[in-house]
Amino acid sequence: MAKIKIFDTTLRDGEQSPGVNLNLAEKLVIAEQLEKLNVDIIEAGFPAASKGDFVSVQQIAKTIKNSSVTGLARAVTSDIDAAWDALKDGAEPRIHVFLATSPIHREYKLKLSKEQVVERAVAAVKYAAKRFPVIQWSAEDACRTELPFLAEIIEEVIQAGARIINIPDTVGYITPNEYGEVFQYLKNNVPSIDKVSLSTHCHDDLGMATANSLAAIENGATQVECTINGIGERAGNASMEEIVVALHIRNDHYQERTRINLKEISRSSSLVSELTGMVVPGNKAIVGRNAFAHESGIHQDGVLKEKTTYEIISPELVGYVNNNNMVLGKHSGSHAFKTKLKDLGLQVKDEDVKDLFIAFKDLADHKKEISDEDIIAIFLENKLAKEEKYYELVDVKVQHKNDNEADAIVKLSGPKNELIIQNGTGSGSVEALYNTLEMSISGQVKLEDYRIQSLGAGRDALAQVFVRVQYDEKESTGRGLDQDVLIASAKAYINAINRGILAREQFLEKV
Numbered sequence: 001m002a003k004i005k006i007f008d009t010t011l012r013d014g015e016q017s018p019g020v021n022l023n024l025a026e027k028l029v030i031a032e033q034l035e036k037l038n039v040d041i042i043e044a045g046f047p048a049a050s051k052g053d054f055v056s057v058q059q060i061a062k063t064i065k066n067s068s069v070t071g072l073a074r075a076v077t078s079d080i081d082a083a084w085d086a087l088k089d090g091a092e093p094r095i096h097v098f099l100a101t102s103p104i105h106r107e108y109k110l111k112l113s114k115e116q117v118v119e120r121a122v123a124a125v126k127y128a129a130k131r132f133p134v135i136q137w138s139a140e141d142a143c144r145t146e147l148p149f150l151a152e153i154i155e156e157v158i159q160a161g162a163r164i165i166n167i168p169d170t171v172g173y174i175t176p177n178e179y180g181e182v183f184q185y186l187k188n189n190v191p192s193i194d195k196v197s198l199s200t201h202c203h204d205d206l207g208m209a210t211a212n213s214l215a216a217i218e219n220g221a222t223q224v225e226c227t228i229n230g231i232g233e234r235a236g237n238a239s240m241e242e243i244v245v246a247l248h249i250r251n252d253h254y255q256e257r258t259r260i261n262l263k264e265i266s267r268s269s270s271l272v273s274e275l276t277g278m279v280v281p282g283n284k285a286i287v288g289r290n291a292f293a294h295e296s297g298i299h300q301d302g303v304l305k306e307k308t309t310y311e312i313i314s315p316e317l318v319g320y321v322n323n324n325n326m327v328l329g330k331h332s333g334s335h336a337f338k339t340k341l342k343d344l345g346l347q348v349k350d351e352d353v354k355d356l357f358i359a360f361k362d363l364a365d366h367k368k369e370i371s372d373e374d375i376i377a378i379f380l381e382n383k384l385a386k387e388e389k390y391y392e393l394v395d396v397k398v399q400h401k402n403d404n405e406a407d408a409i410v411k412l413s414g415p416k417n418e419l420i421i422q423n424g425t426g427s428g429s430v431e432a433l434y435n436t437l438e439m440s441i442s443g444q445v446k447l448e449d450y451r452i453q454s455l456g457a458g459r460d461a462l463a464q465v466f467v468r469v470q471y472d473e474k475e476s477t478g479r480g481l482d483q484d485v486l487i488a489s490a491k492a493y494i495n496a497i498n499r500g501i502l503a504r505e506q507f508l509e510k511v
């Protein structure tokens, strides 16, 4: 049995990244990939936060069988009740209850004394213990907490029933040596510490999240909380790929292993980047575009003579495979297509292969060569096609009138399947398009962020557009994919509006 457990919080703390807003279908796709990665625990969300979060946690708990699923809750009975309702049908319901312990949080945020914080934490754990077989308790902002008080409250929550104790560096403040000392202090000063597992949860505000997580492991942590690509609140969380590959490559030093299927790392990274719109920097360790590239002459010479001169990790270890021996294009048949799906590790039900093959042929009519990224994109679009759609794009035409102005004509299918045709203008193609879309739909929309990226290389690469809008004064995000950048832009905008309408309806249902 592996000793270090991986607790993935991409869907909870990762989703707290500004501008990231995943819907149920996207969360399920990520959760299934995390299961393939073999993560031990998936933190699927914060059930009390919204109806959307509740339903996502519930669906993930029902779907995932080989990883344990958990949800976050404040030390508040209604949060614990919501977590139970969402998680009770899962394989091994476990809850993650947290309460801040540091003087700053006690005084300014919670407005509670030390005694009240202990009382509240204990009451929450006891309440959770009436339902959940496994309880994790986190001391939020543990690393800025007085150590004697931290030890005292941890002993109390263990007595109340907590089985895993998490020591988060909530604000990414601590250094590796100091963090190791916190774990040592707790091991020496909490009488019941041997009854529980210790967990680490680090943030990257000073760029030390991975180093801190590894320091915690060296000092007794047996669970690591992390996210794919290190996404998360502010500067992000500790990145899973860095921690698990460091434990693997430097096993001589750490002598600890995880159950993670390393070959699924690159796929997990691309998937999370694609669905969240958070582009992985080229120089990011393990999963960046340049992580295995050698640019300078002396390095290239060394690698040609012997790879290990400059490569400590082989790209194959984390799942980068060269699939270029079979190039797919418009003359490819279904056998080659199915083989490619299998090579890429994409599990497709027999009844869905036909639809995917049609989408593939459609794209191949416009694009000379179909890359692995294109196949993955087609696969994802098919999986996510079941999203609620109030408006759907039928057609769009944009024409430049002169240097400063463009005309757009947009055809949409509306909420009652009615055809909506609208024309408008703007300074530039995207503005003309978005002005026209705004006139076509009901509600107020304001564009706040627009990002475009190409999937793969080449002039005919697919364009992926992410937008963040205010829809009726609530934030919503959308994603659109097409070979044509304007159609991708229109799809992203309509997707954000559809999600805005869905969120409004869910909110109205709740009140």
Ligand SMILES: CC(=O)SCCNC(=O)CCNC(=O)[C@H](O)C(C)(C)COP(=O)(O)OP(=O)(O)OC[C@H]1O[C@@H](n2cnc3c(N)ncnc32)[C@H](O)[C@@H]1OP(=O)(O)O
Binding pocket: 013, 016, 046, 048, 049, 050, 073, 074, 075, 076, 098, 099, 100, 109, 110, 140, 170, 233
């Ligand atoms: C470190 C972390 O990552 S913690 C997780 C952070 N994630 C999130 O906050 C995302 C989801 N959050 C939400 O949707 C909302 O904040 C909700 C639904 C949880 C709460 O919303 P609201 O009731 O409107 O409260 P709001 O968010 O403004 O304030 C938080 C309240 O919870 C209290 N609180 C904060 N942490 C805890 C805790 N662990 N246990 C009990 N109460 C807490 C705060 O003191 C504040 O209480 P107050 O209203 O008495 O001052």
Ligand SMILES: CC(C)C(=O)C(=O)O
Binding pocket: 013, 072, 098, 138, 139, 140, 141, 166, 168, 169, 170, 171, 201, 203
């Ligand atoms: C909820 C807790 C574990 C958290 O995310 C943090 O403290 O950073």
Ligand SMILES: [Mg+2]
Binding pocket: 013, 168, 170, 201, 203, 233
């Ligand atoms: Mg956190």
